[in-house]
Amino acid sequence: MSSDADDPTHPVDQARRLAAEWFPDALSAVLAGSTVSGRATTTSDLDIAVLIEDGGETRRETVRFEGRLVELFIHTRAGLDELFAADTVSRRGVMQRMYADGLVLSERDGAAARIKRHAEDALREGPGALAPATVESRRYVLTDALDDLADTADVVERLAVAAVVLSTAADLLFDHCRAWTGGGKWLPRRLLEADPGRGGALLDGYRRLCEYGEPEEFADAAAEILTLAGGPLREGYARTWRAAPEPHPSAPPG
Template structure:
């Protein structure tokens, strides 16, 4: 951490230290992550605090209000964090990995936080686990089915809902193709633009065109372009067990 952090960050770090000292006195380490650590906090941003607990404790997430500020605490053991990191790689969103990788130390008497931050940065740089062939084919089938729906729907509400799912599914396939992290919610456009600024930007603009002008043509075209990168549309010949099936057509 820089020796003289900006005032907003310094205030947040002091708040985080007081919370850790009072609520987690046995903590082995703690870091501050999220928008506050990245210098992008707004007046409504919460604090994201990650606390390493001794072995034998319970990995958990707690939401509380500390000194008037909404705070999310991700408290975990070392074994619990390994499971979370593995799930992050498999889920390809990397939520906890990015929180650690972009964090600032709050409490680190034994160097655990520094080691975990370095580990997280290495895993973020290595990228997420790729989709298996089965997962990719399921995603191709799901996006193909959604595009068929998009061509058929006339109700404006249905069109918007289907368009949202086309954006989500196409962005996930594009991120996997680029071996890049994917995102959900506000992180979908951010990660998408990192994965592929050209196709990702075109996908976002096409989704916006449909939302503003009710024109599905640009979204359909860019989604098909992304499908072609990963093997093309998939309909006939696709099969799967019911328990594994993504019910994308309902």
């Protein structure tokens, strides 16, 4: 990716200066996110993954550099292995995508290139299938939410229920496609990557409900995904409570 030599505020140039000034001894520094994907705006932050020598601290840090907000993902080799593992469990593949799609700002001895190949392999392999009990739980939640969506006439309640339908149906579609998930703005992007037809129908229906208060297309799209996962689940469903494990403290959201 080229930058405008006459514009010192170009985000790629700023990222290179930050890497050179703050992490001159890093094994590698990689710029990722909207700046690399072409979605950046004038207010977009910089997402930079920094590989440091063993013995350092794996952490995430938000800073400001030359007036621009920067999200730093700093890690050792062992720390990166842990982050890759955590992102595989969460099914989001955040760090894997940063390295697979990112722009190398600096590296020593081909460190960034090796991680890039590893990240690309992991992304191609995809996340594992959800446990049957988890799929069953998602089916139950989506069945209940679709019933609530049909029953409620209150606008605010309908929008709240629709958010549950969207996230749960998305989880089931990602699992059906063995695709990586996403949160926030990445949810619709990942849905369209995973299944442009069904994912697009779900998003179009959600937008129609939000804009015009018409839930029918949204409900139909979610019901189709529910069918892929095994269909509605009401009576007969049972579960045993288990404490959820604590998330890894350095794992970034995605």
